[in-house]
Amino acid sequence: MLLLTRKTDYALLALASLARQTPAGASARGLAERLKLPLPVLRNILKQLTSRGVLKSTRGTRGGYRLARSPQEITLAQLLEAIEGPMRLARCCSVPEGEEEAECKLEESCLIRGNMRRVHASLMQFLDEVTLAQLAEEDSSAELKPGKGARPTPLVTLKDAQSYPRLVDQPDVRDPS
Amino acid sequence: MLLLTRKTDYALLALASLARQTPAGASARGLAERLKLPLPVLRNILKQLTSRGVLKSTRGTRGGYRLARSPQEITLAQLLEAIEGPMRLARCCSVPEGEEEAECKLEESCLIRGNMRRVHASLMQFLDEVTLAQLAEEDSSAELKPGKGARPTPLVTLKDAQSYPRLVDQPDVRDPS
DNA sequence: ATCTTATAGTACCGATCCCTTGCTATATCA
DNA sequence: TGATATAGCAAGGGATCGGTACTATAAGAT
Numbered sequence: 114m115l116l117l118t119r120k121t122d123y124a125l126l127a128l129a130s131l132a133r134q135t136p137a138g139a140s141a142r143g144l145a146e147r148l149k150l151p152l153p154v155l156r157n158i159l160k161q162l163t164s165r166g167v168l169k170s171t172r173g174t175r176g177g178y179r180l181a182r183s184p185q186e187i188t189l190a191q192l193l194e195a196i197e198g199p200m201r202l203a204r205c206c207s208v209p210e211g212e213e214e215a216e217c218k219l220e221e222s223c224l225i226r227g228n229m230r231r232v233h234a235s236l237m238q239f240l241d242e243v244t245l246a247q248l249a250e251e252d253s254s255a256e257l258k259p260g261k262g263a264r265p266t267p268l269v270t271l272k273d274a275q276s277y278p279r280l281v282d283q284p285d286v287r288d289p290s
Numbered sequence: 291m292l293l294l295t296r297k298t299d300y301a302l303l304a305l306a307s308l309a310r311q312t313p314a315g316a317s318a319r320g321l322a323e324r325l326k327l328p329l330p331v332l333r334n335i336l337k338q339l340t341s342r343g344v345l346k347s348t349r350g351t352r353g354g355y356r357l358a359r360s361p362q363e364i365t366l367a368q369l370l371e372a373i374e375g376p377m378r379l380a381r382c383c384s385v386p387e388g389e390e391e392a393e394c395k396l397e398e399s400c401l402i403r404g405n406m407r408r409v410h411a412s413l414m415q416f417l418d419e420v421t422l423a424q425l426a427e428e429d430s431s432a433e434l435k436p437g438k439g440a441r442p443t444p445l446v447t448l449k450d451a452q453s454y455p456r457l458v459d460q461p462d463v464r465d466p467s
Numbered sequence: 468a469t470c471t472t473a474t475a476g477t478a479c480c481g482a483t484c485c486c487t488t489g490c491t492a493t494a495t496c497a
Numbered sequence: 498t499g500a501t502a503t504a505g506c507a508a509g510g511g512a513t514c515g516g517t518a519c520t521a522t523a524a525g526a527t
Contacts, residue, residue: 160476172523173525175472223303317501337505469526473525475521479518487508488510497501
């Protein structure tokens with residue numbers, strides 16, 4: 114059972130690289146070469162991340178991509194949602210926009226709906242406490258500081274776990290090399 | 291992004307149903323009717339869960355399936371692993387049996403390997419604290435007790451998150467009807 | 468102005484995996 | 498011996514993922 118797709122792998126790698134050189138940016142080609150990723154694939158990913166508001170792009174000769182916000186303000190939950198779409202644990206968990214109540218025909222007869230949603234909420238909370246800055250942190254390769262985003266994630270009462278903070282634009286603070 | 295497959299959905303549903311009537315068992319047909327699941331699919335799932343040691347089966351006229359252990363002793367991590375195979379967050383996280391170190395060609399050049407593994411470890415720890423008993427609990431539909439498995443899961447130092455407790459057989463304690 | 472670089476958008480193919488179903492064999496009980 | 502129920506194996510349709518190609522547009526350099 115592999116949770117993340119290859120696309121997500123590539124995206125996180127690229128984002129981590131960009132995070133380390135914030136606020137400067139990098140071109141798709143440069144990133145692909147440095148990270149040894151296939152350029153066409155990476156291009157599509159960067160494009161998508163831009164349209165979802167995670168990255169900002171600049172065209173032209175000295176153009177490239179850079180983070181739209183500081184790495185500390187970007188959480189793993191936001192990134193996964195930007196890359197793979199709204200996240201659900203099971204089919205009965207949180208439908209994006211007030212659509213029909215999940216595609217689970219069992220509905221009231223379902224034994225585990227409520228509890229599944231709680232697990233889902235805990236999971237989302239956890240992912241929302243891991244920041245891109247933490248992911249991109251230099252690997253001490255052994256010990257690790259529990260850091261700021263270290264709040265627990267027990268089974269909590271589910272409220273509106275489906276409405277997570279979306280990404281919004283911020284004023285441009287460009288800095289080309 | 292849907293984390294759990296339909297197969298897993300069905301499996302958890304069936305397991306929850308069995309958990310509620312422990313230590314008695316149920317036949318595949320009975321479960322399928324009660325849960326409104328397609329019988330052939332459910333059959334395959336139950337067979338697999340049996341071969342992985344989660345369930346015990348009895349053949350014959352009054353046969354059926356029942357949990358191999360008490361619901362409190364079965365964790366979500368164990369179940370997911372039994373259903374979907376060894377779990378990894380990314381390709382660089384924990385390879386099952388001392389195989390080659392993940393299928394990630396980046397290896398030492400990978401920026402996020404170490405931190406990804408830590409996230410993976412936290413996730414596994416979380417899943418290992420949710421029990422089948424909790425999942426099968428009657429849904430109070432509103433509030434929820436944080437319960438026993440409520441220990442947090444911050445970023446912890448990764449040790450051997452890849453070797454999680456496997457399921458083993460236990461003495462039979464059958465009780466048909 | 469024009470050329471080069473780089474992103475934006477769209478469409479497409481191939482491979483893989485998920486989901487489902489079917490059949491035959493075996494074991495247990497009446 | 499017959500009915501019931503699991504065990505094991507196999508296969509096919511469909512959706513999704515991974516990867517590629519092509520054209521359009523924008524910004525900077527010469």
